[in-house]
Amino acid sequence: MKNGVFALFVAAALLPLTGCVNTVSEQKTPGVKLSTDRVENHYEVPLNQALEAAKKALKNFGALTRESTLLESTNQVRALEGMANGRNVWVRVEALEPRLTAVTVQARGTWAGSDVQTAHELATRIALELSK
Amino acid sequence: MKNLKSLLLLTALVSMVGCVNTVTRNDQGIMPAYQDWQEGRYPQPIEPVFEAAKRAINSFGNTTREGTDVSGANPVRLVEGWINQRAIYVRLEQVQPQETVARVQVRTRWGGTDLSTAREVVERIAVELQ
Numbered sequence: 553m554k555n556g557v558f559a560l561f562v563a564a565a566l567l568p569l570t571g572c573v574n575t576v577s578e579q580k581t582p583g584v585k586l587s588t589d590r591v592e593n594h595y596e597v598p599l600n601q602a603l604e605a606a607k608k609a610l611k612n613f614g615a616l617t618r619e620s621t622l623l624e625s626t627n628q629v630r631a632l633e634g635m636a637n638g639r640n641v642w643v644r645v646e647a648l649e650p651r652l653t654a655v656t657v658q659a660r661g662t663w664a665g666s667d668v669q670t671a672h673e674l675a676t677r678i679a680l681e682l683s684k
Numbered sequence: 685m686k687n688l689k690s691l692l693l694l695t696a697l698v699s700m701v702g703c704v705n706t707v708t709r710n711d712q713g714i715m716p717a718y719q720d721w722q723e724g725r726y727p728q729p730i731e732p733v734f735e736a737a738k739r740a741i742n743s744f745g746n747t748t749r750e751g752t753d754v755s756g757a758n759p760v761r762l763v764e765g766w767i768n769q770r771a772i773y774v775r776l777e778q779v780q781p782q783e784t785v786a787r788v789q790v791r792t793r794w795g796g797t798d799l800s801t802a803r804e805v806v807e808r809i810a811v812e813l814q
Contacts, residue, residue: 621750623748624749
């Protein structure tokens, strides 16, 4: 009985450490969601303008590795993936209205932890690119 | 001793849980211990094969994502979708100007594989190219 209870506690403690975390690009990455790992900003610009700014910001901050078009949503959604500041980053660019775009930036570290500082930094760089 | 055995068993079980690599994401998760994809080679540049792959998935189910991998030297296009409640991942890589390699992976909701559907998609891409 004692062994069973002990094993259950260990399983309960270990299981969350082996999970998957949803990314803003609607994929999964290994990790644990212990804290916020994303920031969202809305800009009064069309999607393409926000997308180009995000691509430029990501390339200047780190490297862009992948870009995708998500076809499941009713809104137009584009996603970028890359590395910045040694972290994996995902950017979701979603057209809420013809001239209103939501940009969500997510960053996670090597040990699958969140890195909201890097997400903030990239979000700021996107805003700066948009203001140019 | 019994506790140690339980712990080892649990650790082994827990280590099997988690994300599995897909052919459209080469940097995430654990590679399975067996081949879970089918490969097809087509004597065409990447763009016609990419369009054919989208048509192939749409003929069986629906496309949910299309993308480009810009990290490698060769042009790589990615298509994802659903067929019969199975997730489909297609990675297309142009290895020569007139040769494109397609890797098709199919995963069930519980993480299992389905090689026969993957084979069907590989064949359907060839049919769509004609």
